[in-house]
Amino acid sequence: MTDQNTTRGDSDRSKTDDENHDRWHVILNPVSGTGDHGAEVHSLASERGYIVKETESEGDAAALAKEAAEDGVQRIAACGGDGTIHQVLVGIDRADALDEVTFGVIPGGTGNNFAGNVGVRSIEHAFELLDGGERRRIDLGEADGEPFVNSCIAGLTSKTSSDTSSELKERVGTLAYVINGIQKAATFEPLHVAIDIEEGQGGNSTTWEGDALCLLVGNARRFTTGSQAHVEDGLFEVTIVEEMPTTEMLTEAAAQRLFGQETEHVTQLAAERLDITHKQGDGVEFSLDGEMRTHEQLTLDVRPGDLEVVVGPEYDPVPIEG
Incomplete structure (x- = not known):
């Protein structure tokens, strides 16, 4: 797993934990879909002072999401396909933090079905929505305890x-x-x-x-x-x-x-x-x-x-x- 703070300069790196918790944390699967979206995600995140964490192996997305939620992060976005979205939600759920976390979707997979269902058209559009898009509370399904x-x-x-x-x-x-x-x-x-x-x-x-x-x-x-x-x-x-x-x-x-x-x-x-x-x-x-x-x-x-x-x-x- 790669943890990259995409802000610039010493003053940004010295931000308090509370400020970090209010920033978007993007969990990025760099090899999903065609595997060519990583640079765009890092660039758009850097412009906004968001934090990006990359997955490297199976299970990383859930582990990174759980760690962030347990640390008090309140805004977590998943970048990848529907499987990556699923794993990030599983991690937040394992931290028992769904009530505290706002979830964002950045389409980086093949079909990007869920992203389309919530009106997210592209990576650039996703970041625009993270900046100030509408928030809705939606249903989750649960399969023998797995959301x-x-x-x-x-x-x-x-x-x-x-x-x-x-x-x-x-x-x-x-x-x-x-x-x-x-x-x-x-x-x-x-x-x-x-x-x-x-x-x-x-x-x-x-x-x-x-x-x-x-x-x-x-x-x-x-x-x-x-x-x-x-x-x-x-x-x-x-x-x-x-x-x-x-x-x-x-x-x-x-x-x-x-x-x-x-x-x-x-x-x-x-x-x-x-x-x-x-x-x-x-x-x-x-x-x-x-x-x-x-x-x-x-x-x-x-x-x-x-x-x-x-x-x-x-x-x-x-x-x-x-």
């Missing part, structure tokens, strides 16, 4: 995410996931799952059981349209895609993508809690914001308003469905 901010997915989509090579992602960007998904669909073994669902807000408690190609649980992400979900309502947006012939996949996917409608093999619902049990075989591989975890059973809960995050002007507190 996530964007999504939890299992099945074909999760397998596609974990198996897509860094080389392919670098060459074609987010299209890499689509290419890999098409290649794997024909041979993918479906999930045999039972899902106990608490819909919340006076809704019913129900159970879905069957064979699923994928389970998509969105906190900030809406899978039917690929857009921002309602992330201040205390509910997950859940999509269950049942096993179906490969020839029907594109038809159903097109209907979902274009119209956001429920189709024969696709179930959509809102829930505040899910209990997922895999009924056959080994554990299921879940992707929490791109970070892979394996569980035979998993409980997902919403933590309403648990995170204060800097958002851009395109962020919509109450997005229109569809």
Whole structure:
């Protein structure tokens, strides 16, 4: 891990701890995405007197965030992809400091899905927002005690995410996931799952059981349209895609993508809690914001308003469905 204070001069280095705690601390993954964003981040941080700490190995982002939060830092930004964002949030959560910390997002990954969902368009735009952008309290998801901010997915989509090579992602960007998904669909073994669902807000408690190609649980992400979900309502947006012939996949996917409608093999619902049990075989591989975890059973809960995050002007507190 590299700790670099990006301010200049002896007087800056002698700032008090209290002043340091009020400055933005940027946790930078220098090799995420195309790996060419480090110099720009350091330059923009230096202009503002922000502190930059670079990760060097797996686990550094969470450790650096935890250390900063425990030291009383009140403004922590993650620069990288969705996995880096996830790890920084995990570190803040481990320090039990989410109530005290304002979180910022600087897009430096391949897809930058969460950054887009909160209206952050670029690295330069992110720094402008850190300077004076709007703050909103948004929901977090929790998977057996581990927080996530964007999504939890299992099945074909999760397998596609974990198996897509860094080389392919670098060459074609987010299209890499689509290419890999098409290649794997024909041979993918479906999930045999039972899902106990608490819909919340006076809704019913129900159970879905069957064979699923994928389970998509969105906190900030809406899978039917690929857009921002309602992330201040205390509910997950859940999509269950049942096993179906490969020839029907594109038809159903097109209907979902274009119209956001429920189709024969696709179930959509809102829930505040899910209990997922895999009924056959080994554990299921879940992707929490791109970070892979394996569980035979998993409980997902919403933590309403648990995170204060800097958002851009395109962020919509109450997005229109569809």
